[in-house]
Amino acid sequence: MKQRLIDAPPVTERTGWCEGHGDHPLDRFLKEGRIPHIWCSGCGIGIVFTAFLKALEKGGFSTDKTVVVSGIGCSGRAAGYLNLDTYHTTHGRAIPFATGLKLARPDLKVVVFSGDGDLFAIGGNHIIHAARRNVDLTILCINNFNYGMTGGQGGPTTPLEARTTTTPYGCAEHPFNLIYMAKASGAVYVARWTALHTHELRGAIVAAMNKRGFSFIEAVTPCPTGYARRNKLGSTLDLMRHFRDNSFITDELDPEKTALPFNPKIAVGTFVDIEKPTFLDMYESCIVSKAGGPKRKKQNRNRRG
Amino acid sequence: MTSKAVLTGTHFMSGDDACAEGGMAAGCSFFAGYPITPATEVAERMARRLPQVGGVYIQMEDELASMAAIIGASSAGSRAMTATSGPGFSLMMENIGLAAMLEVPVVLVNIMRGGPSTGLPTLVGQQDVMQARWGSHGDYEIIALSPSSPQESFLLTVDAFNLADHFRVPVMILSDEIVGHMTEKVVIPKKEEIKIVPRSKLKSGSRDFIPYYPDRNDIPPMVLAGEGFHLHATGLTHDEYGYPLITPEAQERLVQRLVRKIRDHTAEIIRTEELYMEDAEVIVISYGCSARTSQEVVEIARERGMKVGLLRLITLWPFAESRIRELASLKRVKAFVVAEINCGQMVYEVERCAGGKAETVLAGFMGGRIFTPEELFCIIEEVTG
Numbered sequence: 001m002k003q004r005l006i007d008a009p010p011v012t013e014r015t016g017w018c019e020g021h022g023d024h025p026l027d028r029f030l031k032e033g034r035i036p037h038i039w040c041s042g043c044g045i046g047i048v049f050t051a052f053l054k055a056l057e058k059g060g061f062s063t064d065k066t067v068v069v070s071g072i073g074c075s076g077r078a079a080g081y082l083n084l085d086t087y088h089t090t091h092g093r094a095i096p097f098a099t100g101l102k103l104a105r106p107d108l109k110v111v112v113f114s115g116d117g118d119l120f121a122i123g124g125n126h127i128i129h130a131a132r133r134n135v136d137l138t139i140l141c142i143n144n145f146n147y148g149m150t151g152g153q154g155g156p157t158t159p160l161e162a163r164t165t166t167t168p169y170g171c172a173e174h175p176f177n178l179i180y181m182a183k184a185s186g187a188v189y190v191a192r193w194t195a196l197h198t199h200e201l202r203g204a205i206v207a208a209m210n211k212r213g214f215s216f217i218e219a220v221t222p223c224p225t226g227y228a229r230r231n232k233l234g235s236t237l238d239l240m241r242h243f244r245d246n247s248f249i250t251d252e253l254d255p256e257k258t259a260l261p262f263n264p265k266i267a268v269g270t271f272v273d274i275e276k277p278t279f280l281d282m283y284e285s286c287i288v289s290k291a292g293g294p295k296r297k298k299q300n301r302n303r304r305g
Numbered sequence: 306m307t308s309k310a311v312l313t314g315t316h317f318m319s320g321d322d323a324c325a326e327g328g329m330a331a332g333c334s335f336f337a338g339y340p341i342t343p344a345t346e347v348a349e350r351m352a353r354r355l356p357q358v359g360g361v362y363i364q365m366e367d368e369l370a371s372m373a374a375i376i377g378a379s380s381a382g383s384r385a386m387t388a389t390s391g392p393g394f395s396l397m398m399e400n401i402g403l404a405a406m407l408e409v410p411v412v413l414v415n416i417m418r419g420g421p422s423t424g425l426p427t428l429v430g431q432q433d434v435m436q437a438r439w440g441s442h443g444d445y446e447i448i449a450l451s452p453s454s455p456q457e458s459f460l461l462t463v464d465a466f467n468l469a470d471h472f473r474v475p476v477m478i479l480s481d482e483i484v485g486h487m488t489e490k491v492v493i494p495k496k497e498e499i500k501i502v503p504r505s506k507l508k509s510g511s512r513d514f515i516p517y518y519p520d521r522n523d524i525p526p527m528v529l530a531g532e533g534f535h536l537h538a539t540g541l542t543h544d545e546y547g548y549p550l551i552t553p554e555a556q557e558r559l560v561q562r563l564v565r566k567i568r569d570h571t572a573e574i575i576r577t578e579e580l581y582m583e584d585a586e587v588i589v590i591s592y593g594c595s596a597r598t599s600q601e602v603v604e605i606a607r608e609r610g611m612k613v614g615l616l617r618l619i620t621l622w623p624f625a626e627s628r629i630r631e632l633a634s635l636k637r638v639k640a641f642v643v644a645e646i647n648c649g650q651m652v653y654e655v656e657r658c659a660g661g662k663a664e665t666v667l668a669g670f671m672g673g674r675i676f677t678p679e680e681l682f683c684i685i686e687e688v689t690g
Contacts, residue, residue: 031537034548064533069377080537080549085530087380088539088549089373090403096337096370100377100385101530103361104335108381108531126373129366283361291356 026053029063034081039074040148042236044195044221048142049078051198051219052113055205066109066209069098071118074148078113092123095130098137106280109138109209116143117155120176124156131185131214133279138208139216143178144223152226159261163230177259182216183272184255189215190272192258195222196243197268204270213278220266310358311496318491320484321346321388323455324414325354326491327462328386330499333412334360335385337374339367339393342426343482344416347388368393372400375411379404380538382529384466388414390482391424394433395440401475402441405563407538408517408525410469410504412462414478416485417593419646419672429482430672431593431646437477438622444560446567448574449477449622451592455489461619467502468574472566473524479621481646483594483675507534517545523566571623578617581607585614586637587689589668590629590655591644592618594675599644602681611689612637621651629658640664640688644681646672664688 021032030053039045056066063084070079072091079086089097094112102110112119119127119141130137146164147153154164154171157178161170182190189211193201201219208215222228222239233239247266258267277285284295311330318326325347328336336351338344348364355362361378365371368389375385389397394415404411417433419425437449448468452458462478469476505526507514516528516536525545528536541549542556567574581603582588591599596617606613616632618625632638640663643652649667656665668684670676 031535063535065531067530080539082537083535085532085535086537087377087407087530088537088541089376090399090540093369093373093400093403096365096373097377097380099363099365099370100335100337100374100379101381102377103363103374104378104381104383104385105531125366126370129370279363283356287356288359291353293356294359 026050026057029053029056029083030081031083037081038077040225042222042224043074044144044219044223044236045075045078045142047195047198048140048201048219048221049081051201052140052205054202055209058202059206059209061109061209065107066111067101068111068113069094069101070112071114071123072149073115073118074144075113075115075142076118092118092121092126094118095123095126095137095139099130099135102136103280106136110136111138111140111209113140114142115148116141116145116157116178117147120178120181121156128181128185131182131187131216134186134188134213134276136212136278136280137214138205138211139214140205141178141216141218142221143218144221144227146223146227148223148226152223152230157260162227164227165230175260177255178216178218179258179271180255186214186276187216187272188213188274188276189270190255191216191270192218192220193268194220194243194247194266196240196247200268211273213276220260308496311499312493313495314493316491316493317488318455319346319486319488320452320455320458320480321416321486322350323458323491324388324462324478324480325350326493327459328412328466329354329358330459330493330496331384331463331466332501333384333386333466334358335375335378335383336360336362336387337365337371337378337385338387338389339365339371341390341393343418343485344388344390344393344414346485347414347416368396369399372397372413373403376400376404376407376409379409379411380407380530384470386412386414388416390416390418391420391430391433392422394436398436398440401447402443402445403540404475405441405445405447406540408473408527408563410473411475412465412469412478413475414462414480417479417481425673427482428673429594429646429675431481431595432650432672434479434621434645434647434650437479444564446564447475447477447622448472448567448620449479450619451479451621452484453593453596453617454484455487455491457619458484459491459493463499467500470504471502471524472570473527474567479593481593515545516547517543519562519566522570523562567623571626574620574623575625575628576619577625577628578619580615580617582614582616584612584637586612586639587642587685588614588616588632588638588640589642589644589681589685590616590618590651592621592651595644595646598675598678598681602678602685605678605682606685611685613685613689618651624654624658626658629655630660633659633662638663640666642666642668642685642688644668644676646670646675
């Protein structure tokens with residue numbers, strides 16, 4: 001029982017085969033030696049990931065004061081590549097983990113980077129309550145309509161009649177409209193873009209991270225290996241064409257009407273952008289002041305620009 | 306010197322409240338929980354007390370979230386705790402594994418009630434003892450302490466935070482409905498008399514660090530969020546850098562260390578209390594509320610000239626293995642009687658350690674009430690013949 005394996009040198013070297021790291025302007029946001037990533041060729045997560053890196057750069061966010069928390073799944077693996085403090089937690093629990101972290105250190109920017117299954121199926125209860133409380137978090141939800149990591153099973157966003165490995169006859173369940181749900185739960189910023197809209201996505205991430213309160217961004221992304229193949233939707237290029245030809249930008253559409261049916265017009269844009277006191281604002285004004293407690297460290301102020 | 310966090314003085318206080326005050330005295334600044342009988346009073350007291358000292362109380366949507374939130378808060382540097390009972394304890398199992406894997410110190414109070422399922426919300430049980438040790442999947446170690454009084458609930462909660470921070474493990478207070486709802490004298494010492502063991506932290510400033518590289522006690526100094534280290538923590542099997550590494554070698558290195566950091570230090574963790582042990586031939590082993598009745602029974606037996614002693618387990622996990630082996634190997638010790646409110650849980654640990662050298666008898670009671678001294682006495686009488 002008392003084998004002392006720990007005396008051996010660590011099993012991996014931190015650096016080594018990462019020649020070339022640092023040459024690209026965004027490399028400073030990536031952990032040295034962690035690329036290549038695990039995502040399939042043609043996967044849209046890399047595009048959203050890059051939009052996030054660009055948002056970090058454009059928004060001037062401190063890499064020491066930005067924390068990414070992720071759940072489980074393809075999208076959840078993003079945390080491991082980022083040169084920030086990152087936590088790869090349990091399936092569905094990224095939001096409550098991030099809630100604890102944010103409330104303990106209000107000066108940090110906390111971003112949850114995860115997928116539709118993680119955030120809306122197993123984590124569904126957490127996202128609606130974090131939005132209701134208006135905890136100051138940014139949620140970046142990659143919606144690829146299926147569970148990619150486990151091989152393409154149906155999930156809470158799988159469209160009616162779509163084929164996945166667990167819906168071989170077509171999906172018989174109605175999918176969630178994530179935009180409508182985020183709004184109804186109380187989010188103060190709600191936007192949807194596709195993997196084609198990289199600039200808009202980057203802008204939305206900057207806006208969401210600067211927004212005080214619970215912000216939600218849905219990034220509609222192609223999953224060529226899991227979802228597109230089984231539904232004969234073609235390659236990622238075909239899907240990007242589909243996004244180009246069938247999406248329309250709107251800031252006025254009622255979130256109730258933004259549902260994504262199987263072969264749709266995709267409504268993209270900013271659907272909610274309102275001001276509301278955050279959990280900690282209310283905690284401070286409604287509780288701490290009456291309890292006679294000391295003032296807590298200030299949250300990051302709204303910073304536009 | 307009065308402090309808002311430490312209510313120095315003599316109080317008439319319940320075990321639940323004493324757990325909350327123990328947390329306050331230990332510097333707990335974050336509590337996430339969900340209402341559940343018979344542990345709700347811990348949350349209620351924290352909701353009142355934490356805002357007074359600049360801490361955060363949050364009522365989460367369920368116990369899955371409560372456990373995740375305290376791990377998040379502790380990762381950011383707060384001393385964090387939650388409190389629950391059986392059904393909530395089951396939900397917390399998932400993230401107890403996460404805390405063990407990420408080596409994040411947290412304190413979890415379980416005021417045990419009768420189960421299974423919804424069971425006996427308002428009545429006592431001691432049926433979560435094995436779940437506490439083995440409830441989350443995979444191999445890991447935790448520490449569990451069992452108070453027998455409100456005073457001890459206070460003291461052990463302080464100890465729980467120190468043990469959690471020192472060993473970087475989840476530490477549980479396995480109290481029960483009787484101790485939790487019992488109101489007794491609780492003396493809270495002066496702030497400066499309360500020992501606080503801080504976390505061993507990596508000094509900030511150094512970029513050249515290995516976040517999970519253990520010290521000579523197999524415990525890595527902790528890296529917190531927002532200190533500029535750019536830590537990656539994952540529930541996947543990982544190497545010393547914290548990066549996922551899905552190989553048998555990485556699994557062996559990591560899991561063996563997670564287990565060894567507790568198993569190699571049992572001597573400094575385990576605490577027991579002994580009574581009339583010098584010449585005892587029959588030893589009653591008990592914990593929590595059961596140990597109170599057991600003590601009464603041992604006193605009665607002694608009055609009648611029977612050579613009966615009491616071993617009270619204060620630390621349930623890691624188990625007081627070596628002490629029980631030692632006692633079993635004494636010629637005079639004929640039997641262990643394990644008194645607990647379940648169908649037999651700790652009795653199997655005792656039996657294993659006794660190794661056939663002394664008889665092991667279960668005095669198991671089904672819960673809903675504490676057993677009477679007569680009930681336990683009859684079992685002891687049978688054993689002594």
